Amino acid sequence: MDVCPAPHEKLLNSDFREKEPQKWISWQFAVMLGAVTAFVIFAANAGVLVWTRKNFQNVAGITTIFQGDCDVSNNAATIFHLAVNILSPLLLSASNVCAQLLSASTRKNIAKAHVKGRWFDIGVPSVRNLYRIPLWRTLGWIILFASSIPLHLVYNSVIFTTFSARSYQAAYVSSNFSTTTDRWNATIPGRTQRQLGTLADLQHNFDQLRNLTVRECVSAYTGSTNAANWGNLLIIASNVGNLPPVLAMKGFESTDGPGWARDIRCGMGQNLTVQKNTTGCVILNDGKDKIMGIGSFAHIDYCLAESLEAKCTVRISMVVLAIVTLCNLLKVIVMLNTVTSGFAPLANVGDAISSFLDEPDITMEAQGPLTIFDVRNREWQDRVAADFALDVIHFAFRNLVGRGLLVCGIAAWGGGVQAKSLGNPTDAYTADTLIRTTLDASIFSNILLVNTPQVLISFVYLFYNNAVTGMLLAREYGNYASTRKPFRTTRPVGQQRTTYWLQMPHRYVLPLTAGMALLHRLVSRSIFLVQIETYDASGSSEDTLVDTINACDYSVIFAIPALVLGFALIVSLGCLSYRKVDPGMPVAGPCSLAISAACANVMEVYAARGPVQYGVLTNRKPDADGRQ
Numbered sequence: 192m193d194v195c196p197a198p199h200e201k202l203l204n205s206d207f208r209e210k211e212p213q214k215w216i217s218w219q220f221a222v223m224l225g226a227v228t229a230f231v232i233f234a235a236n237a238g239v240l241v242w243t244r245k246n247f248q249n250v251a252g253i254t255t256i257f258q259g260d261c262d263v264s265n266n267a268a269t270i271f272h273l274a275v276n277i278l279s280p281l282l283l284s285a286s287n288v289c290a291q292l293l294s295a296s297t298r299k300n301i302a303k304a305h306v307k308g309r310w311f312d313i314g315v316p317s318v319r320n321l322y323r324i325p326l327w328r329t330l331g332w333i334i335l336f337a338s339s340i341p342l343h344l345v346y347n348s349v350i351f352t353t354f355s356a357r358s359y360q361a362a363y364v365s366s367n368f369s370t371t372t373d374r375w376n377a378t379i380p381g382r383t384q385r386q387l388g389t390l391a392d393l394q395h396n397f398d399q400l401r402n403l404t405v406r407e408c409v410s411a412y413t414g415s416t417n418a419a420n421w422g423n424l425l426i427i428a429s430n431v432g433n434l435p436p437v438l439a440m441k442g443f444e445s446t447d448g449p450g451w452a453r454d455i456r457c458g459m460g461q462n463l464t465v466q467k468n469t470t471g472c473v474i475l476n477d478g479k480d481k482i483m484g485i486g487s488f489a490h491i492d493y494c495l496a497e498s499l500e501a502k503c504t505v506r507i508s509m510v511v512l513a514i515v516t517l518c519n520l521l522k523v524i525v526m527l528n529t530v531t532s533g534f535a536p537l538a539n540v541g542d543a544i545s546s547f548l549d550e551p552d553i554t555m556e557a558q559g560p561l562t563i564f565d566v567r568n569r570e571w572q573d574r575v576a577a578d579f580a581l582d583v584i585h586f587a588f589r590n591l592v593g594r595g596l597l598v599c600g601i602a603a604w605g606g607g608v609q610a611k612s613l614g615n616p617t618d619a620y621t622a623d624t625l626i627r628t629t630l631d632a633s634i635f636s637n638i639l640l641v642n643t644p645q646v647l648i649s650f651v652y653l654f655y656n657n658a659v660t661g662m663l664l665a666r667e668y669g670n671y672a673s674t675r676k677p678f679r680t681t682r683p684v685g686q687q688r689t690t691y692w693l694q695m696p697h698r699y700v701l702p703l704t705a706g707m708a709l710l711h712r713l714v715s716r717s718i719f720l721v722q723i724e725t726y727d728a729s730g731s732s733e734d735t736l737v738d739t740i741n742a743c744d745y746s747v748i749f750a751i752p753a754l755v756l757g758f759a760l761i762v763s764l765g766c767l768s769y770r771k772v773d774p775g776m777p778v779a780g781p782c783s784l785a786i787s788a789a790c791a792n793v794m795e796v797y798a799a800r801g802p803v804q805y806g807v808l809t810n811r812k813p814d815a816d817g818r819q
Contacts, residue, residue: 217689218292218538218681219530225285226526232278233519240512252510261503268352275346276712280704283649286335289526293328294320295536298546301783305554310784314540314664314694316657331525338518343645345511347715348638353722355502360389361424369397389423400495408494422497539694540668541678547790548799561788563780629743637720637741644714652707660694665772672776675804685800710756717750718743776805
């Protein structure tokens with residue numbers, strides 16, 4: 192960058208005086224802020240880990256910290272997951288800043304590389320720099336990157352809720368069921384003594400059963416946690432002809448999305464009937480169970496159900512929490528080590544230009560203006576077209592195709608995108624939308640499954656951040672062709688401007704971080720972990736725990752906004768790419784060779800400390816080859 196003061200400006204020594212020494216260099220302040228954030232999260236996680244281990248029983252790595260009202264457990268889990276979805280992007284952003292600084296070059300690194308004709312990326316997150324920087328910085332970068340993967344893979348499932356589900360008997364009975372004295376085994380051959388006993392108990396407690404309309408009945412037994420509030424069920428049919436007291440009886444699990452409720456629901460709003468040997472709204476188990484002794488049809492009047500207390504718990508996976516806590520600690524250590532290491536990275540393009548003007552790069556003195564395309568020995572148009580097209584296609588693929596496949600996949604697992612998946616988003620789970628292929632998997636397998644999209648989102652964030660950072664660097668660098676202004680540096684001197692951000696201003700960082708936090712939240716509600724404890728509703732005060740089911744559930748009502756937000760991010764990136772860079776300056780990108788070639792201080796020793804502007808000087812003496 193050939194620089195000189197404006198002709199009408201008179202430079203004074205006072206214009207270039209050293210500023211008051213700062214306790215923190217601006218990049219150190221940014222990393223320290225990230226370290227404090229990571230430490231607060233680490234302290235909170237460690238505190239919960241110690242408190243849980245001390246006060247609650249640990250069974251196979253799982254600890255129950257609350258058991259009781261389902262609304263309380265749902266609210267507790269929601270608050271925690273909201274906190275995680277906010278803190279995760281903040282932690283990722285802090286790690287990204289520190290990793291960018293660790294991979295940044297120093298002037299000493301650049302001097303060695305330029306002698307060999309090699310170059311460093313400046314002002315952007317860089318993987319290619321890792322091969323040419325000291326080992327301790329490469330290891331720090333790897334630790335930051337590697338520790339982010341477990342955080343986003345399991346953090347959302349540190350705390351989860353367990354819901355109860357009951358096995359129950361549904362009997363289709365006539366309206367004279369409560370007064371008849373007929374023996375049940377005469378009308379429902381092949382039933383067990385336990386089922387007969389259940390019918391006897393229901394008849395004995397007939398007046399204590401809860402009366403529900405057909406619509407209320409269907410809603411109660413096909414809702415989410417509502418199904419755990421209900422036990423054995425009588426479906427009352429009108430007397431039509433000479434019907435027996437019990438028309439049919441079958442056992443169900445509330446996690447199955449009971450067939451009787453589906454059959455009734457398909458005729459909702461009409462004159463609901465029970466029909467024999469038809470394929471319509473029938474109370475049959477796929478045509479295998481026949482209603483004994485029934486005529487052509489029987490109208491369903493209402494339902495009588497046992498009202499029970501739901502059982503919900505809040506549980507913590509101690510193994511997952513320990514992994515998260517360890518990852519947080521590693522981040523804190525790396526960030527603190529970075530702050531106190533004493534190395535001086537060229538954190539942004541202002542740092543680099545200022546350094547090249549104060550201490551000219553002798554390897555580039557006779558080069559003249561260069562572009563990054565000259566350095567790479569490739570045509571500008573080919574490079575821009577290829578890079579930008581690949582970037583946009585890559586980003587679009589990850590967002591639209593990736594999330595589209597996610598929705599299609601979970602729909603296929605769950606048997607299709609059903610109406611229940613578009614229901615009330617506050618429901619903890621619904622029997623209709625459980626992903627059946629995950630019912631036999633372990634809890635840790637399901638944790639990995641439901642959080643895999645979170646890792647993909649984190650990679651998308653890194654890509655998006657890199658793309659926007661590169662655009663903003665090109666814009667800031669190009670502005671020096673049209674505007675005379677001081678440099679923005681992390682260690683300002685003279686009239687240079689200080690900065691607490693590297694290359695992406697807060698007006699970009701804050702919306703991007705907020706958007707990613709929202710995306711994390713939407714995806715975490717699109718597919719989520721469910722643990723269900725199944726009880727045998729025997730009619731006694733103490734239910735018997737039969738089994739614990741680990742499964743994944745999905746909700747399209749959250750997946751659709753996630754897709755919309757992903758599309759909005761693509762559009763935003765496309766709009767940013769259309770912003771023009773000021774003409775008149777070689778396209779350098781982050782290439783240290785091209786940036787160094789543009790810097791030539793022929794007027795003032797301290798030119799970098801005042802306002803500068805790019806220009807090509809033609810009054811220089813020719814070199815040995817006759818070039819000026």
